[in-house]
Amino acid sequence: MLAALSIRNFVLIDALELRFEPGFCLLTGETGAGKSILIDALSAALGGRVNLEDIRHGEQRAFVEATFNRPGALGWPEGLTNLLDEEGIVPAVEGELTLSRELTARGSRCRLDGHQVTQAQLRRAGRCLADIVSQHEHQRLLDPEYQLELLDRHGRHGPLREAVARTHAGLQGVRMALRQHREEARERARQEDYWRFQLAELEAAGLEAPAEMEHLEAERLRLVHAQRLRQACQDAYQSLYAGENGPSAYDILARCLQPLTSLGEVDAVLGEAGRELAGLQAALRDVAADLRRHLDRLEADPARLAEVEQRVAQLLDVARKYGPGLEQAIARREELSRQLAAVAADDERLTGLEAERLQAEGALAAACEQLTQARRAAAGELERAVERELEHLEMGRARFAVTLCPHQTAPRQRASGQEEVVFEVALNPGEPPRALARTASGGEMARVMLALTSVLAGLDAVGTLVFDEVDTGISGRAAQAVAEKLATLARTHQVLCITHLPAVAAMADQHTHLEKGVDVDRTRVRATVLAGAARVRELAKLSSGDPGPAALRHAEALLAQAMTHKGGPSGGPRRSRRGS
Numbered sequence: 001m002l003a004a005l006s007i008r009n010f011v012l013i014d015a016l017e018l019r020f021e022p023g024f025c026l027l028t029g030e031t032g033a034g035k036s037i038l039i040d041a042l043s044a045a046l047g048g049r050v051n052l053e054d055i056r057h058g059e060q061r062a063f064v065e066a067t068f069n070r071p072g073a074l075g076w077p078e079g080l081t082n083l084l085d086e087e088g089i090v091p092a093v094e095g096e097l098t099l100s101r102e103l104t105a106r107g108s109r110c111r112l113d114g115h116q117v118t119q120a121q122l123r124r125a126g127r128c129l130a131d132i133v134s135q136h137e138h139q140r141l142l143d144p145e146y147q148l149e150l151l152d153r154h155g156r157h158g159p160l161r162e163a164v165a166r167t168h169a170g171l172q173g174v175r176m177a178l179r180q181h182r183e184e185a186r187e188r189a190r191q192e193d194y195w196r197f198q199l200a201e202l203e204a205a206g207l208e209a210p211a212e213m214e215h216l217e218a219e220r221l222r223l224v225h226a227q228r229l230r231q232a233c234q235d236a237y238q239s240l241y242a243g244e245n246g247p248s249a250y251d252i253l254a255r256c257l258q259p260l261t262s263l264g265e266v267d268a269v270l271g272e273a274g275r276e277l278a279g280l281q282a283a284l285r286d287v288a289a290d291l292r293r294h295l296d297r298l299e300a301d302p303a304r305l306a307e308v309e310q311r312v313a314q315l316l317d318v319a320r321k322y323g324p325g326l327e328q329a330i331a332r333r334e335e336l337s338r339q340l341a342a343v344a345a346d347d348e349r350l351t352g353l354e355a356e357r358l359q360a361e362g363a364l365a366a367a368c369e370q371l372t373q374a375r376r377a378a379a380g381e382l383e384r385a386v387e388r389e390l391e392h393l394e395m396g397r398a399r400f401a402v403t404l405c406p407h408q409t410a411p412r413q414r415a416s417g418q419e420e421v422v423f424e425v426a427l428n429p430g431e432p433p434r435a436l437a438r439t440a441s442g443g444e445m446a447r448v449m450l451a452l453t454s455v456l457a458g459l460d461a462v463g464t465l466v467f468d469e470v471d472t473g474i475s476g477r478a479a480q481a482v483a484e485k486l487a488t489l490a491r492t493h494q495v496l497c498i499t500h501l502p503a504v505a506a507m508a509d510q511h512t513h514l515e516k517g518v519d520v521d522r523t524r525v526r527a528t529v530l531a532g533a534a535r536v537r538e539l540a541k542l543s544s545g546d547p548g549p550a551a552l553r554h555a556e557a558l559l560a561q562a563m564t565h566k567g568g569p570s571g572g573p574r575r576s577r578r579g580s
Helices: 034-046 078-087 119-129 137-140 146-156 158-205 214-226 226-240 249-262 269-297 300-324 326-392 442-457 476-489 502-506 532-544 549-566
Strands: 002-010 013-019 024-027 061-069 096-104 107-112 115-117 128-135 399-406 419-426 462-466 494-497 508-517 522-532
Touching: 002 034, 013 034, 013 522, 024 034, 024 502, 034 061, 034 096, 034 128, 034 214, 034 462, 034 494, 034 508, 078 119, 096 119, 107 119, 115 158, 115 532, 128 442, 146 326, 146 419, 146 442, 158 214, 158 300, 158 326, 214 226, 214 300, 226 249, 226 269, 249 269, 300 326, 326 399, 326 419, 326 442, 326 494, 419 442, 442 476, 476 494, 476 549, 502 532, 502 549, 508 532, 522 532, 532 549
Parallel strands: 024 494, 024 508, 128 462, 462 494
Antiparallel strands: 002 013, 002 061, 061 096, 096 107, 107 115, 399 419, 508 522
């Protein structure tokens, strides 16, 4: 239940601290005193919509905080428990949880028991703790989507709706894949001939390794300069070893080496020099042998040169078209092979996707039909339950109908099922049921909304029900019936209600009066909890505007009547049996 509400700089409210008891909590005050502002502040704390205008004029930020507690050993609602577990949040105070919202020009900051969360997470927590039924909800009641939501809440169709949404998402995914595959297949079909031409050209080039061009360039240079290379090799060989035109370097080393070797035992320095020259002589001999072998291989080969130059030209052409290098051309060849393989597999893939689509459509149709059957059963139950509640609300002759019909636009299975729901009501005997928008007045709409809320309140784990002037447009016996219904709801829920009707106000267990005043040229809202004579006086003002003796006696009579209805001599607050 809602234990406390703290508001700072929200619209007209500069600072307000409110405490709430279990049972029926009432808010009264003149029009414009700030009652609806208070409900808007609570909605903000529960994750509802806010805007920059909600910040009090002249201030930089606004702040609202709602504190909820659960009596005894009762746990939090399952949805809230799951959220706390997901976020790793452990309430700082056992059995107590705070939801807060800070508004600035840059946006809003949401916290759940001090932990920063997203607005969606705060709204998810808020929906588990409190349900706000405002005059705006009457308009929502005319929305087929909202009517469908109410029917599914009554029938506890959450798992069935999730199954439909899941299978619908699966079908949408298959359809998207099918659409994408068809587009890609059409593009591949348009490109197939060109791809085959490119692949044939690349395969004809016989590309093997990106380094082939480097090797061919090196070979081409050798072939072009073969004669100069032979001459250089021949000259070096003659000078180093052959010595046909004079002594070679090898011969000179041999003449130097002979005396050094013979005297090496006499002079260690000469011996060492001899050994070094012997090493040089052996190395020179090896180099000369290498030059001789290389000389034998260096032959002018015009045919091979033409072949190499033709291959280089071919590779340059391929690199120009598919490069900038051979590595990219080879990669393009592999890519073309994959694309043409995909073309060959298009028909098979298309057949597979079509089979998946048919299977997904069948699964969605089955899930939708199961949900439809459940909705038909729940529709009858909801009709009977609402009619029983309407009878208690002085609309005993009204007939409430829940009609299922196919979607009006593009009839097919959707994420919400295969039908729309229309709430209809016949308010007068002999008249056929008609849509609420065409039949019900404001007061009748308020009672239909209260009847639905009463039915659904027994199904939800939400512990706090907030009614923002849902008694608008009614009076007399209808007002008394609404008052009694709210008091009945307060036996199992905490009920927070804004009203101008004395019959409703008399039923409250806690009565808070709001008033607006001017302090140092600034408008401020104040709240006072009324009891005893002050409460009697406020009820008298609600009855006649003038708390004279007759109005005061009428107010006392209303309180006595309320105490009798609530079954106790005091009519004091009852502890809510709900857990939040």
